[in-house]
Amino acid sequence: DIVMTQSPDSLAVSLGEGATINCKSSQSVLYSSNNKNYLAWYQQKPGQPPKLLIYWASTRESGVPDRFSGSGSGTDFTLTINNLQAEDVAVYYCQQYYTTPSTFGPGTKVGIK
């Protein structure tokens, strides 16, 4: 299985500031034939199912604010939240869907400083 790791485990950011979450896969999730990274990001608030934010590493899901952006390739990826809002307090997960079984990172908790 591909092991996904995330850093940091948690972070606290002032309202209006930026947050950066890192995700690393134990092997590349870049499929060379289509040059796509099989990597997604989710946001999960307490008591709710996860919400898809980003897929193909950098494609924003419809309706997701443009302050959320994804970048990276191969084994190293980043989720950036610009201009943090109170409603962005949540746990964020990365997921690889390059191979079966699909696997998730352990999550990064984002709070307000």
Next chain:
Amino acid sequence: QVQLQQWGAGLLKPSETLSLTCAVYGGSFTSYYWSWLRQPPGKGLEWIGEITHSGSTNYNPSFKSRVTMSVDTSRNQFSLKLRSVTAADTAVYYCARAGCGGDCEAFDIWGQGTMVTVSS
């Protein structure tokens, strides 16, 4: 707007079989992979497996010996059975759609979740 609604028993004894069903409302049932995932309390997400409308399945090897997924196309429903449960199977179970197109298996639509507790 596509919605997933799931249901099933929330309290099981060790060695019993977990059984959950997920209904798809408001969209195509034939064009997607349909998955089950779980999340133990305070922990991360784990993919259990997926099924298509034709009944083709892929299971996580971690569950393969205990899991069966099935589909009822007449009702746009799919189901999960997990045999011989233990306390380690205590989790919120989710159904979800892999819906970002082509071979993209990111999960864009989720059920509301069902808390399943295994306790004697």
